[in-house]
Amino acid sequence: MKRHGSALDLDGGTRGALWRRVVELLEQHGAALADRPDAPLVPRRSNDAIAEEVARLDLSTPHDPFALLEDVVGALEDGVVHTDHPRYFGLFNSAPAALTVVADAIVSGFNAQLATRGHAPWPVAVEERLIAELGARFGWEPGAGRGAFTTGGGEANMTALACALFAAFPEVGERGVRAIPGDPRVYVSTEGHATVRRAARLAGLGDGAVRVVSSDAGQRMKSAALREAIADDRMNGALPFLVVATAGTTSSGAIDPLRELAAVAERERCWLHVDAAWGGLAALVPELRSAVDGIERADSITFDAHKVMSAPIGTGTFLTRREGILERVFGASTGYMPRDGSDDPYARSMQWSRRFLGLRLLLPLATLGWDGYATSLRRQVALAERLREGLRARRWRIVNETPLPIVCFVDGAEGRAARDNRFLDAVARRTIASSGGWISVPRFASGARALRACVNNHRTEAADIDRLLDALDRARAQARDA
Numbered sequence: 001m002k003r004h005g006s007a008l009d010l011d012g013g014t015r016g017a018l019w020r021r022v023v024e025l026l027e028q029h030g031a032a033l034a035d036r037p038d039a040p041l042v043p044r045r046s047n048d049a050i051a052e053e054v055a056r057l058d059l060s061t062p063h064d065p066f067a068l069l070e071d072v073v074g075a076l077e078d079g080v081v082h083t084d085h086p087r088y089f090g091l092f093n094s095a096p097a098a099l100t101v102v103a104d105a106i107v108s109g110f111n112a113q114l115a116t117r118g119h120a121p122w123p124v125a126v127e128e129r130l131i132a133e134l135g136a137r138f139g140w141e142p143g144a145g146r147g148a149f150t151t152g153g154g155e156a157n158m159t160a161l162a163c164a165l166f167a168a169f170p171e172v173g174e175r176g177v178r179a180i181p182g183d184p185r186v187y188v189s190t191e192g193h194a195t196v197r198r199a200a201r202l203a204g205l206g207d208g209a210v211r212v213v214s215s216d217a218g219q220r221m222k223s224a225a226l227r228e229a230i231a232d233d234r235m236n237g238a239l240p241f242l243v244v245a246t247a248g249t250t251s252s253g254a255i256d257p258l259r260e261l262a263a264v265a266e267r268e269r270c271w272l273h274v275d276a277a278w279g280g281l282a283a284l285v286p287e288l289r290s291a292v293d294g295i296e297r298a299d300s301i302t303f304d305a306h307k308v309m310s311a312p313i314g315t316g317t318f319l320t321r322r323e324g325i326l327e328r329v330f331g332a333s334t335g336y337m338p339r340d341g342s343d344d345p346y347a348r349s350m351q352w353s354r355r356f357l358g359l360r361l362l363l364p365l366a367t368l369g370w371d372g373y374a375t376s377l378r379r380q381v382a383l384a385e386r387l388r389e390g391l392r393a394r395r396w397r398i399v400n401e402t403p404l405p406i407v408c409f410v411d412g413a414e415g416r417a418a419r420d421n422r423f424l425d426a427v428a429r430r431t432i433a434s435s436g437g438w439i440s441v442p443r444f445a446s447g448a449r450a451l452r453a454c455v456n457n458h459r460t461e462a463a464d465i466d467r468l469l470d471a472l473d474r475a476r477a478q479a480r481d482a
Contacts (some may be wrong), residue, residue, distance in 0.1 A: 010065065014065065017066070018065060018066070018069065021066065021069060022069065025069070025070075025073045026101070029073070029077065030084075033082060033084065033085050033086065034086060034459065037435065037467065038435050039082075039085065039435060040078075040082075040435060041081065041082050041085055041087065041088060041432055041435055041437070041438045042081050042082075042432060042433075042438070043078055043079055043080065043081070044078055045078065045079075050075075050079055053075075081438065082438075083095070084096065084457070084459075085438070085457075086457055086459040086460045086461065086464045087435070087436065087437040087438065087460070087464045087467065087468060088437070088438045088456075088457060089437050089438055089439050089452075089453035089454055089455065089456075089468065090438045090439065090440050090454065091250070091440065091454070092250075092277070092278045092304070092307040092454065092456055093306075093307075093313065093456070094306065094307060094308070094309075094310045094311075094456050094457055094458065095310060095457045095458060095459055096310060096311060096312045097309075097310040097311070097364050097458065099363040099364045099367060100310065100311045100312055100315075100360040100361075100363065100364060101312070102363065103359040103360045103362070103363045104312055104360065106359065107355055107356045107357075107359050107360075108355075110356075111355075112355070112356045113353060113354075114127070114345050114354045114355065114356055115337075115344065115345060115346040115352055115353055115354060116337065116338060116341070116344040116345070116346065117343055117344050117345070118338065118344075120356065123356040123358065123359070124344075124345055126356075126358050126359070126362055127148075127149055127345075127356075127357070127358035130358050130361055130362065130365075131145050131146065131147045131148070131149075131317065131319060132144075132145045132146075133145075134303060134317060134319055135147075135301075135319050135321065137283045137284060137370070138276075138280070138283050138292075138295050138296055138298075138301055138303075138319070139283075139295060139296025140296060140321050144321045145319050145320075145321065146319070146320055146321070146322075146323065146326065146348070147300075147317060147318045147319040147320055147326070147348070148317070148318055148326070148345060148348050148349040148351075149315065149316065149317055149349075149354075149357040149358055150316035150317060150318050150349070150350075150351075151314050151316060151351075152277075152304055152306070152313070152314060152316040153193065153195060153275065153277035153302050153304055153316055154195040154198065154199075155316060155318070155350055155351075156277070156302035156303075156304075156316050156317065156318035157193065157195045157196055157199050157244070157273070157275060157302055158195070158198070158199040158202060158203075158350065159300075159318045159326075159329075159349075159350060160199075160242075160244070160271075160273040160300045160302065160318065160320075161186065161196070161199040161200065161203055161242060161273075162199075162203060162329045163271070163299075163300060163320060163322065163325045163326065163329055164241055164242040164270075164271035164273065164299070164300075165184070165203060165241065165242075166325065166328050166329050167241075167271055167299075167322065167325060168184075168239070168241035168242075168270075168271065169184070169241070173328065173329070176204065177203070177204045177205060180239065181239070182237055182238060182239045183208075183209065183237070183238045183239060184205055184209050184238070184239050184240075184241055185209060185210075185211055185230075185233050185238045185239060185240045185241065185242075186200055186205070186209055186210045186211065186241070186242045186243075186244065187210075187211050187213050187226055187229060187230070187240065187242070187243045187244065187270075188210060188211075188212060188213065188221075188243075188244040188246075189212070189213050189214075189215050189219075189220070189221035189245075189246060189249075189256060190212055190213070190214060190215045190219070190221075190445035191215055191219045191246065191249040191250075191251060191252070191254060191444070191445055192212075192221075192244055192246050192249070192275065193246065193249075193250060193275055193277075196210060196244050196275075197210050211229050211233065213225050213226050213229050215254075215445065218254055218400075218401050219249055219251070219252050219254035219400070219444065219445070220254050220255065220256050220257060221245065221246070221256040221257070221261065223257055223260035223261055223263075223264055226243065226261060226264050227264055230264070230268050230270070240268055240270050241270055241271060242270055242271045242273060243261060243264065243265045243268075243270045243271070243272050243273070244273050244274075244275060245258055245261045245262075245272065245273070245274045245275070245298075246274070246275050246276075246279070247274050247275065247276035247279035247280060247282070247292050247295060248276060248277070248278045248279015248280070248281075248282075248402075248404055248406075249279075250278075250442070251408070251442040251443075251444055251452065252399075252400035252402065252406065252408050252442075252444065252452075253278075253279065253400060253402035253404040253405075253406035253454075254400070254401075254402060255279055255282075255291055255292060255402065255403075255404075257294075258274060258292060258293060258294030258295050258297070258298075259293055259294030259297070260294070261294070262294045262297035262298065266297070271299045271300070272297065272298045272299050272300075273298060273299065273300045273301070273302070274292075274295050274298040274300075274301050274302070275302045276292065276295065276301055276302060276303050277302045277303060277304040277307055277316070278304065278307040278308060278404075278456075279291075279292065279404055280292070280295075280301070280302075280303040280304075280308060281307075281308040281377050281404065282403065282404065283295065284308070284370065284373055284374055284377055285374050285377050285378055285381070286374065287378075288381070288403055288404075291403045291404075298321075299320060299321065299322055300318065300319060300320040300321075300322070301318075301319040301320075302316070302317075302318060302319075303316070303317050303319060304316045304317070305317065305360065305361050307456070308377070309361060309364070309365075309373060310364070310376070310458050311360040311361060312360060314357070315357050315360050315361065326347070326348040326349070327342050327347050327348060330346070330347050330348055330349060330350065331347045332346070332347065376458045379458075380405045380455045380456065380457075380458070380460070381403070381404070381405045381455075383405065383455045383460055383461075383462065383465055384404075384405030384406065384407055384454075384455040386462060386465050387407050387453060387455065387465050387468070387469070388407055390465065390466070390469045391407065391409050391469070391472075394469060394472075394473055395411075395412040395413065396409045396410070396411060396412050396472070397409060397410050397411070397412040399448075399450050400450075405454065405455040405456065406452065406453070406454040406455075407452070407453050407454075407455075408442070408450040408451065408452045409450060409451050409452075409453075410424070410450050410451065411423070411427075411476060421441075421449055423479050423480075424441050424449055424450070424451055425441055426475070426478075426479040426482060427451060427472065427475045427476055427479050428440065428441050428451060428475075429475075430471075430474070430475035430478055430479065431468070431471045431472055431475045434471050434474065434475070435471075436467055436468050436470065436471020436472065436474075436475070437453065437464070437467070437468035437471060439451055439452060439453045439468075440452045451472075453468065
């Protein structure tokens with residue numbers, strides 16, 4: 001039977017030509033970033049100008065799809081910060097590997113629904129295998145790792161809080177937080193991620209449930225301070241239930257003393273969650289594994305493949321070794337789903353309908369293997385060390401200590417300008433404007449600020465590091481003279 005087709009699908013010839021043009025445009029974009037030293041890192045127009053252009057787009061009149069494609073790609077070229085640029089040294093946004101882009105196209109084409117195993121037995125099996133593989137990388141027994149792919153660290157940290165809450169206070173599932181016989185407490189360091197506090201709000205606990213534990217000079221949570229905080233809370237009638245350790249803080253890459261914190265959490269009968277969204281990369285590189293020693297004792301872990309494994313944004317994971325806890329938190333019985341849904345992904349995740357995120361990881365992993373990823377990450381670590389050495393040689397001062405590829409630094413010269421926040425902002429702004437590299441200026445919990453560069457792109461090369469160093473020197477000289 002001949003099908004008439006739909007205008008939404010276009011005709012076969014048009015689809016084929018569009019696909020070919022998409023590939024050409026993406027290849028041209030990648031080549032421009034790699035081959036043009038002056039390729040801009042940021043939009044050249046203001047946010048208001050861009051918004052006005054979008055507002056003028058006529059959505060009532062049909063457009064030629066080829067012309068529209070050219071317009072969209074052109075708008076993206078000048079309408080985003082290019083996190084895929086080899087000199088993007090900003091937040092943990094890695095350039096997507098080629099096979100992950102291919103994976104996204106395949107997944108969108110098939111549009112598999114991963115709510116139930118019956119609808120997508122192969123994708124579900126793949127994701128379960130990948131979750132188990134990641135758990136093994138963090139030191140759990142083979143097959144002990146359970147969990148789900150997430151939209152990112154925020155969802156994973158929220159899931160961790162929910163699991164810890166249900167484990168500590170079983171009646172919460174039926175009666176909500178009013179079933180908790182006191183004030184619950186969550187512990188996180190001064191440099192822990194803001195999504196922990198957000199998770200407490202969403203769970204109905206509020207900001208007051210989160211106790212911030214002091215950090216040492218290296219921005220690592222103090223285990224002694226954690227013990228004291230828990231003892232103080234218990235003495236005042238509060239109910240400690242969750243310790244959130246950080247492996248790779250956002251600002252400086254600090255790694256909390258995981259083994260010490262695990263001992264405290266076990267003794268105090270608290271769930272230990274490790275936010276290793278980015279710093280978990282140490283578990284994938286054998287010579288860095290000792291940096292996250294103790295992570296295998298965690299009850300749950302946040303890990304983002306889009307930060308570590310060159311996957312598109314939105315490829316996070318939540319991992320746990322606590323069997324059955326996800327089903328207790330997310331399990332549901334309805335007339336329109338299988339009667340026993342405990343074997344289905346919708347019973348183990350905040351998401352219900354869900355796309356096949358795991359293919360973004362499967363294709364490059366099956367092609368390169370774990371050793372291939374270790375080689376890529378090892379190279380990023382080496383480039384960060386090249387940056388540290390170059391900065392010291394040029395009289396910049398390194399102010400963070402971490403084995404991870406993130407470098408925080410200030411002007412090594414003494415005097416007001418070296419400590420002036422306006423000076424740091426000016427150096428960052430001038431460095432970005434010259435296409436020397438995209439860097440940020442974080443503020444630590446102590447109030448101090450620094451310039452920050454993170455090597456997080458598998459396409460970054462030594463020449464990019466050297467260009468950043470030159471740009472920083474020029475920007476420093478200009479900022480001093482301003």
